[in-house]
Amino acid sequence: MNLLKNLAISDTGFVFNPATGDSFSVNPIGLDILKHLKDGKSENEIRKHLLESYQTDKETVEKDLYDFFKMLDQLRLTEHD
């Protein structure tokens, strides 16, 4: 999954899509995921990072990450090769 190249992500979790004018807020974990996506990390790398950084289990990460990625898709914040 690739985030839109020109997506603006601030350290506060404020996300701005300059092509549509849409803006969003994400919580610190969402911001963490977006930053990893922006850095070009793969889904597996992000999964691993979340399991290492937060007190959680594999199933929860799997489910929440799936929901989060789906939402990014629906909000048209991603681009596909």
Added chain:
Amino acid sequence: MTKSKLTIAVTGLNNIDSPGPGIPVIRGLKESKHFNCRIIGLSYDAMEPGIYMHEVVDKTYQIPLPSAGQQSLLTRLEYIHQQEKLDVIIPNFDAELYNFIKLQDTLKSMGIATFLPTLEQFEERHKSALPAFGEKYGIKVPKSRMINSMAEIHNLAYEFGYPLVVKGKFYDASIAYSPDQAMAYFNKISGKWGLPIIIQQYTPGTEVNLTGLGDGKGKLTGAVPMRKTYITDKGKAWAGVTLEDKELMKIAEKMVAGNKWRGGFELEMIRTDRNEYYLIEINPRFPAWVHLATGSGQNHPEALVRMALGEDVNPYKRYEVGKMFVRYSWDQIVDLKEFENISTFGEL
């Protein structure tokens, strides 16, 4: 650098819930780095808020409604020019532009500069002529046609399907979901703006707009795209944000290169989910949100005045993406004497 001092007359002081562009244009002029200016407001109605905004408008004169014709307007402008020695006039209403375009040479001979589209440019972008305009300049336009009577509404279902858009020749547009609604909007809009009414195919998508300035020679002097982020019940932007929209910029460049547009303009477009752009309207003057262009780094009103005075203005290359405007309303306290003066003497 010493700034020159100009006297600039501006219309469109109706800074109401569906605002005219006058006050935002003036704010751009007041922020000019090239000139200082005395602003002369030209008003049509004693209730236009700009008349009483003395920190923005230095003096206001009532002018005759466009329906009174060119001669009445000219007579009034001659009087105002005698009092104020105008350097430039910036008309900001669609309905008054015809008269000003016709008078521009006379005004020039009086020493008053304007920077207006030609009559041909003005006429060919009329809502009723938009399909032909789109074809001529290679811009997609939703199917539309003019109607002059309610009887024609019955056939629209076959031709356009519902919903469809009912538009006035100058202002107003409503989406009708049934023939009954189409008839109601036909009556409402034609009662206000007259006939014909324009019926336009409804195009689902996101409305994106662009405020621009053409130099009259085929170059785009400035352009800033915007999406409305808060819309009033009249469909007007109460808030908006500048966009990075290369496709919309290309469309504006293509139009200006093709028709050599002279002056300010606004493109109203629909961007569909497939990223196709449909032109729904071209306004032949700055929009009411033009101050967002100034705020994001392109002072279009200033550039227009400089070009009107014959200066070469370098096209703007950049603007700040993600700059917002948020409109507000403000109750001005006005002495009855002021209202009396503008109502009785036509000056304040």
